[in-house]
Amino acid sequence: MSSTVDKKGKGETRRDFLYLTAAAFGAVGAGSVAWPFIHQMNPAADTLALSTTEVDLAPIEEGQAITVMWRGKPVFIRHRTAEEVERAKSDDKADLRDPETDEQRTKPGHEKWLVMVGICTHLGCVPLGQKSADVKGEYDGWFCPCHGSHYDTSGRIRKGPAPKNMAVPEYTFLTDTTIKIG
Amino acid sequence: MGSGNRKKFDNPIVEWVDSRLPVFTLMNKEYGVFPTPKNFNYLWNFGAIAMVMLITMIITGITLAMHYVPHVDHAFDSVERIMRDVNYGWMIRYLHANGASFFFIAVYIHIFRGMYYGSYKQPRELLWMLGVVIFLLLMATAFIGYVLPWGQMSFWGATVITNLFSAIPFVGDSIVTLLWGGFSVDNPTLNRFFALHYLLPFVIFAVVFLHVWALHVAGSNNPLGIEPKGEQDTLPFNPYYTMKDTFGVLVFLIVYVAFAFFMPNDLGHPDNYIPADPLVTPAHIVPEWYFLPFYAILRAVTFDIGIPFTDITIITAKLGGVLAMFGSIALLFVLPFLDKHPVRSAVFRPWFRIALFALVIATFLLGMAGGKPAEGIWLYVSQFCSVYYFGFFLAIIPFLNKYEPVEKLPPSINDAVLDKNIKANAYFYAGKVK
Numbered sequence: 001m002s003s004t005v006d007k008k009g010k011g012e013t014r015r016d017f018l019y020l021t022a023a024a025f026g027a028v029g030a031g032s033v034a035w036p037f038i039h040q041m042n043p044a045a046d047t048l049a050l051s052t053t054e055v056d057l058a059p060i061e062e063g064q065a066i067t068v069m070w071r072g073k074p075v076f077i078r079h080r081t082a083e084e085v086e087r088a089k090s091d092d093k094a095d096l097r098d099p100e101t102d103e104q105r106t107k108p109g110h111e112k113w114l115v116m117v118g119i120c121t122h123l124g125c126v127p128l129g130q131k132s133a134d135v136k137g138e139y140d141g142w143f144c145p146c147h148g149s150h151y152d153t154s155g156r157i158r159k160g161p162a163p164k165n166m167a168v169p170e171y172t173f174l175t176d177t178t179i180k181i182g
Numbered sequence: 183m184g185s186g187n188r189k190k191f192d193n194p195i196v197e198w199v200d201s202r203l204p205v206f207t208l209m210n211k212e213y214g215v216f217p218t219p220k221n222f223n224y225l226w227n228f229g230a231i232a233m234v235m236l237i238t239m240i241i242t243g244i245t246l247a248m249h250y251v252p253h254v255d256h257a258f259d260s261v262e263r264i265m266r267d268v269n270y271g272w273m274i275r276y277l278h279a280n281g282a283s284f285f286f287i288a289v290y291i292h293i294f295r296g297m298y299y300g301s302y303k304q305p306r307e308l309l310w311m312l313g314v315v316i317f318l319l320l321m322a323t324a325f326i327g328y329v330l331p332w333g334q335m336s337f338w339g340a341t342v343i344t345n346l347f348s349a350i351p352f353v354g355d356s357i358v359t360l361l362w363g364g365f366s367v368d369n370p371t372l373n374r375f376f377a378l379h380y381l382l383p384f385v386i387f388a389v390v391f392l393h394v395w396a397l398h399v400a401g402s403n404n405p406l407g408i409e410p411k412g413e414q415d416t417l418p419f420n421p422y423y424t425m426k427d428t429f430g431v432l433v434f435l436i437v438y439v440a441f442a443f444f445m446p447n448d449l450g451h452p453d454n455y456i457p458a459d460p461l462v463t464p465a466h467i468v469p470e471w472y473f474l475p476f477y478a479i480l481r482a483v484t485f486d487i488g489i490p491f492t493d494i495t496i497i498t499a500k501l502g503g504v505l506a507m508f509g510s511i512a513l514l515f516v517l518p519f520l521d522k523h524p525v526r527s528a529v530f531r532p533w534f535r536i537a538l539f540a541l542v543i544a545t546f547l548l549g550m551a552g553g554k555p556a557e558g559i560w561l562y563v564s565q566f567c568s569v570y571y572f573g574f575f576l577a578i579i580p581f582l583n584k585y586e587p588v589e590k591l592p593p594s595i596n597d598a599v600l601d602k603n604i605k606a607n608a609y610f611y612a613g614k615v616k
Contacts, residue, residue, distance in 0.1 A: 038360070041360050041374065042363065043359060043362075043363055044370070047363070047365075047368075067461060069461070071365040072364060072365055072366035072368050072460060073366050074460065074461050122345075122500055123342040123343075123500075124341040125338065125341070125342065126461065126462065145465050145466065146338075146466075146467050147481055148555070148556055148557055161481070161483075161484055161499045163486075163498040163499065163500050
């Protein structure tokens with residue numbers, strides 16, 4: 001041991017360097033062994049494979065809404081009335097917590113269709129408002145019964161604890177009456 | 183655990199073992215002759231009661247695991263099979279489900295005991311902190327255990343609680359996906375929860391071992407909060423406290439089995455007898471009763487916290503609620519370092535006593551508010567009580583450190599026990615000790 005002590009007395013020795021490199025190497029080694037055991041918890045390949053859903057919109061009457069499953073989550077598809085679209089557009093300028101216009105949340109030419117993940121952005125409950133008899137909240141859109149978040153006719157958060165608007169998933173219109181989500 | 187000066191045992195087999203591995207010497211030292219303050223009241227039973235509940239939960243849990251199937255298609259049915267077809271399955275499951283509640287009852291009383299008599303103070307800080315770690319592990323275990331029957335409350339409780347982590351800035355959503363193993367609470371989630379629910383009780387057992395080890399280094403606190411000064415202040419643990427603990431455990435078990443046999447579902451929620459449905463959220467999600475005060479704190483934060491007079495939000499309502507909820511437990515963890523008042527026991531701290539009883543009332547009110555929808559009067563109740571909860575730790579305790587008078591303490595436990603005027607057992611009025 002004593003032979004490695006720096007004769008110049010600077011306090012840094014060859015041994016210090018060896019300690020540091022050994023420790024750094026050990027840390028990288030431990031990390032690379034730990035990663036597979038952490039990453040195994042992430043979605044597996046078969047879970048990821050269930051990623052798209054096609055929906056036929058033809059049977060949905062104006063004013064009706066349906067719920068479909070996509071990646072284990074409910075997706076709300078609402079055929080909005082002209083009145084509801086009008087209300088959503090006029091609220092673009094309202095005081096929004098998560099500002100987004102109705103145009104940004106719909107596809108051009110298909111404004112009457114609102115497609116969004118039907119999960120409250122607070123803690124993940126499914127809001128009410130899909131059925132005509134449901135409570136729709138103060139803004140006539142959706143109401144989350146868990147902790148009282150109110151969403152408007154564009155699915156934007158207006159009141160309550162949720163921080164964000166209900167998410168619009170990636171989707172495309174295959175024809176005028178079919179969409180592919182995902 | 184070294185043998186030190188080992189005394190020989192008369193029984194040759196015991197002696198043969200003990201001279202090679204001194205387990206009998208250890209047990210005799212820690213549970214036989216262990217000097218224990220002689221003025222314990224019945225609140226000192228709840229450590230032993232919690233230990234009995236832990237063992238009960240492990241035994242009933244392992245037997246249930248022999249019949250349970252951790253798969254979304256079979257979990258609910260396998261629990262119903264346990265209830266209807268497995269021999270004594272109904273009894274084992276009801277003992278396990280109600281056992282969780284009674285474990286928490288014992289632990290909450292144990293925590294109250296520690297706070298009332300200042301058991302967290304020097305030199306027992308680490309002992310207390312290990313206790314808070316056990317409490318956290320217990321909450322995690324209970325939460326994931328409640329998910330396993332895969333009823334509506336299981337599913338939606340799991341969804342709400344795992345979503346708490348999405349409040350963490352930047353990495354929140356990735357953490358939630360990691361916890362779920364998918365894009366929602368689903369089969370991978372149920373599978374890993376089952377694995378963890380089997381593991382965590384043994385982790386708890388290990389930390390309980392450290393907790394008891396730390397206890398046997400410092401020795402027990404007592405209702406007077408003064409250290410024993412010699413043999414006249416203590417009794418050997420056996421038979422005095424083995425008897426007293428056994429009595430307390432039996433009384434507690436009578437109440438517990440009365441629930442398990444005669445009102446097994448009174449502490450649970452009927453919605454959990456509806457199979458989980460990812461498309462329908464129950465109208466009113468509530469956690470198990472033992473989480474209600476913390477759930478109320480979570481929901482009490484309904485406003486964003488930002489820089490005043492700007493639109494900039496630093497902490498959203500959601501993150502604020504999550505921070506408040508975890509903060510309420512973190513405060514328990516650091517309690518030994520917040521409370522610097524030299525007197526331990528609330529018997530001699532009339533001001534602290536009032537503040538602590540108010541905290542107990544606030545916690546009960548939070549529990550009631552947590553079970554109600556977060557609106558109207560109950561929202562204000564939970565906000566008011568949350569403010570008191572945090573105020574107790576962050577304002578009242580520092581205030582008492584500075585201004586609460588230091589009363590004259592009895593000279594020793596023995597004096598207090600023998601002197602009728604001191605009346606050591608008059609826990610709730612200490613005025614006479616002056």
